[in-house]
Amino acid sequence: MAARGTMMAVSTSSSLPNFIYGTAWKEARTAELTELALRAGFRAIDTANQRRHYFEAGVGEGLAAAYRAGVVTRADLFLQTKFTYQRGQDHRLPYDPSAPLSAQVTQSIVSSLEHLGTDHVDSFVLHGPASGDEWSDADAEVWEAMRKERDAGHARLLGVSNVSLEHLQQMKARHDELPAFVQNRCFARLGWDREVRHFCRENKMIYQGFSLLTGNPEVLQHPPMIELATQLNATVAQVVFSFAHAVEMLPLTGTTSAEHMEQDLASLNLELPPEIVRAIEAIAG
Secondary structure (H helix, E strand, O other): OOOOOOOOEOOOOOOOOOOEEEOOOOHHHHHHHHHHHHHHOEOEEEOOOOOOOOOHHHHHHHHHHHHHOOOOOHHHOEEEEEEOOHHHOOOOOOOOOOOOHHHHHHHHHHHHHHHHOOOOEEEEEEOOOOOOOOOOHHHHHHHHHHHHHHHOOOEEEEEEEOOOHHHHHHHHHOOOOOOOEEEEEOOHHHHHHHHHHHHHHHOOOEEEEEOOOOOOHHHHOOHHHHHHHHHOOOOHHHHHHHHHHHOOEEEEEOOOOHHHHHHHHHHHHOOOOHHHHHHHHOOOO
16 A cells, blocks of 8 residues: 555544544644644544643644644544543642532533633543542542543543453442543554453444554564565555554544554555464464
C-alpha cells in the first residue's frame, strides 16, 4: 500500500470513530496540532481536564480554528475528555478540591465544555480509578456523578481508563453500569492487554489502546515486522495500527508529524491476513 492515503477517520454525533488523535503532552503546540490532525482527516479528538499532561483549552482553540476555516463542524467530530482525581493533577485544578467528589465531576465537565466550546462531549472518561487495587466507593461515587452528567446531556457515552481486569470485574460485580469504552496503555510484551480486551469484547465495550508505538519500541524494531511492512509497502506503524483494528481495538495516535498523521490514517486501508494478525498478537509469547 502507499505510505500516504486519503482514508478519513470520520465520525458523526451518532457514530463511533475508527481512529482517535490524542492530545497529551502537546503543551504550547496543542492548538496547532489539533487543527493539523483535523486537516489530516482525524475526526476524533482525545483530551482531559488535567493541566498536568493536557492543555484542554488549547484543544478548544484548535477546534475553533478548524471550524472557522470550514475544515469540520462540531457534528463531524467525536470529542472525548476525562475527569481526573486530584492525585493525578498538579496545582492547576479544574475544580474545588474541598468539594465532594460528585461536585468535582460537575465542575470538571462544565470547565471542559467551556474549554472545548461545546454543549456536550461524545465520551466522558474516568481518568483512572482512585486505587490500583480495587473499584472503590470513591470510584462508584464518581461514576454515578458521571452518569448524571451524561443523563443531563453533557456527555453521550462514558468510559474508564488505566484500569485492570480486576477493576472491571469488581465494577460488574457491584452491578455498576459498565462503560462504553475502556482506554488503556497497550504493551505487546503483556499480550496487548489481552485479558482486558477479552472482557471488553464479552461485555460489548470498546477497547481504546494508546501508546501502541511509544510503548512498544521492540515491536517497531522487530525484524519480521520490518520485513512484513516492506512486503506490504507500508510502515511498521501502519502494520501495528492495522493489527489494532483487526483485533477490534480502537487505536489512538499522538504523532506531531503531518506525514505520520496521514500515514497512520492510511493504515485503515491495510488489511492483514489472519495468520499475520495471530503472529503479531503472539509476539509477547
